[in-house]
Amino acid sequence: MTTILIADDQPLPRMGFRMLLDGSPGVSVVGEADNGAQAVRMAAELSPDVVLMDVRMPGLDGIEATRRIVAAGGRTRVLILTTFDLDEYAYAGLRAGASGFLLKDVRPAELLAGIEAVATGDAVVSPRLTRRLLDAHAHDVLAPDAGPRTDPRLAALTEREHEVLVAIGTGWTNAEIAERFVLTESTVKKHVGRVLAKLGARDRIQAVIVAYDAGLVTPRQ
Numbered sequence: 001m002t003t004i005l006i007a008d009d010q011p012l013p014r015m016g017f018r019m020l021l022d023g024s025p026g027v028s029v030v031g032e033a034d035n036g037a038q039a040v041r042m043a044a045e046l047s048p049d050v051v052l053m054d055v056r057m058p059g060l061d062g063i064e065a066t067r068r069i070v071a072a073g074g075r076t077r078v079l080i081l082t083t084f085d086l087d088e089y090a091y092a093g094l095r096a097g098a099s100g101f102l103l104k105d106v107r108p109a110e111l112l113a114g115i116e117a118v119a120t121g122d123a124v125v126s127p128r129l130t131r132r133l134l135d136a137h138a139h140d141v142l143a144p145d146a147g148p149r150t151d152p153r154l155a156a157l158t159e160r161e162h163e164v165l166v167a168i169g170t171g172w173t174n175a176e177i178a179e180r181f182v183l184t185e186s187t188v189k190k191h192v193g194r195v196l197a198k199l200g201a202r203d204r205i206q207a208v209i210v211a212y213d214a215g216l217v218t219p220r221q
Contacts, residue, residue, distance in 0.1 A: 002119045003030045005046060007039035007062065008054040008081070013104065017052060020108050027115060036060030040068045043076050049119045051078045055093060063092045070097030070202075077118045077202070099203050100124025123203040151214045156198045162216075164191045168204060169211025 004021055006029060008014045014032050021029050030046050033039035037060040043051055051069060055062035066078045080093040080101035093101060099118045102111060114124040157165065160181075167177045174188045181188075192204070201207040211217045 002027045002050065002115060003046070003048040004028065004115065005031045005033065005039065005042055005048040005051045005076075007033040007036070007051055007057070007065065009034050009057040010054075013054070017111075020111070024108075024112055027112070036062055036065030039065045043069045043074070044072060047074055048076055050115050051076060052115075053078050053080050053093070053098070055080060055082055063096050066093050066098050067096035077121075079114060079118050079124060094205055095209065097202065097206070100205060118203075121203060123205040151210060153199050153210070154214060154216075157195065161191055161195050161198070164188070165195050165199075165207060165211055166216050168192065168195070169208050169217035171208075 004027055006014050006017050006021075008017070011034075014034070018029050018032065021027050030048050031042045033042050035057050039051060039053065039062075040060070051066075053062045053066055057065075062080065066080070069076055069078055078093070078096075078098040080098045081104050082093075082101055083104055100114065100123045102114050102124055106114070117124055154162065154165075163181065164177060167180065172180070174185050174192065177183070177191075178185045178188045183191075195201075196203070196207055199207055199210050201210060208217075
């Protein structure tokens with residue numbers, strides 16, 4: 001059973017999400033928060049698998065709430081919900097440690113699939129979409145006040161793992177990486193897993209951010 005905490009300051013969206021989730025097998029809503037501070041407190045108390053986090057909330061917003069939940073080091077993962085697919089707050093949420101984001105008008109099946117993906121340690125945003133989205137806001141979101149910097153974690157990567165990290169940052173899928181390096185997809189998955197572990201990255205999105213920050217991948221101009 002995947003446990004969910006819904007954080008949104010508007011009662012109607014909270015009710016809608018709860019009705020959907022309560023009627024879906026395999027998931028259970030354990031609480032609702034109407035502001036960021038309450039979301040942080042309830043995440044610590046309830047330790048849900050996933051927090052559905054709105055970004056625009058009074059007081060402590062969803063971005064800072066995400067940052068605090070992730071910094072607590074628990075198992076809870078955050079899925080940002082936003083109104084626009086190029087919402088700057090969504091990118092800030094990824095920087096804060098969210099495992100991805102979805103539009104609030106997402107189809108029920110897609111929301112449930114996204115929750116499952118995040119709960120199992122994957123990222124909701126596909127690799128290809130990750131590249132497009134991060135390209136759009138890379139200068140503002142990824143180390144906006146500094147150029148590429150050396151990341152000591154990269155030294156732990158093997159040559160092949162370094163190549164895989166660059167490929168992840170470029171937006172390649174596992175199938176594309178396998179074809180490029182003449183590997184099986186199962187082998188690529190193992191390499192990706194090792195890369196994430198060595199970087200201390202929660203998911204593929206965080207690995208993309210590391211690649212951008214280190215200058216291994218640069219945004220399209």
